[in-house]
């Protein structure tokens with residue numbers, strides 16, 4: 001007797017949705033848990049600029065490339081597009097307040113009372129991040145409603161710690177699998 005269900009060979013034309021609102025896609029993408037990072041650069045006028053991201057992903061090991069994306073209407077689009085270096089600071093599970101601070105456009109100086117140090121490349125890095133990657137701004141491309149940023153990793157530093165996690169629109173942390 002065949003172990004393959006008959007359904008395997010049938011095309012169910014009603015399956016899934018081919019028309020959907022952006023909000024439905026956004027909610028669905030929220031099923032995919034991510035880490036949380038703060039990306040930082042220093043503008044040409046010396047201003048430090050940073051925002052919370054979860055679009056960070058690894059792209060290549062050789063050469064070492066990573067990517068993230070910045071929404072097109074960001075007030076700092078040109079700062080990141082034109083910068084030489086940026087840092088990607090991966091947040092630990094105790095950094096939810098930092099994540100919310102760097103995601104809040106109403107805070108005038110996001111860096112007030114935030115401990116940072118300047119890397120040899122001249123860009124700020126967050127103290128206490130569980131990992132920091134200093135990236136050279138390698139490539140940028142406007143794709144859809146975001147600017148895709150590809151960074152060439154030039155320096156890395158890490159500390160022990162558990163990551164902050166973003167899932168279903170809220171912050172959470174890792175739990176042991178059963």
Ligand SMILES: Cc1cc2nc3c(=O)[nH]c(=O)nc-3n(C[C@H](O)[C@H](O)[C@H](O)COP(=O)(O)O)c2cc1C
Pocket residue numbers: 036050051052053054055056068069070071074075076099102103104105166
């Ligand atoms: C968990 C989380 C992830 C985010 N990821 C991104 C991202 O990948 N790209 C982006 O452009 N904005 C992202 N945002 C939104 C920015 O953090 C937010 O718009 C921030 O205010 C931008 O700062 P600015 O307006 O000072 O540039 C994210 C927000 C949160 C809370």
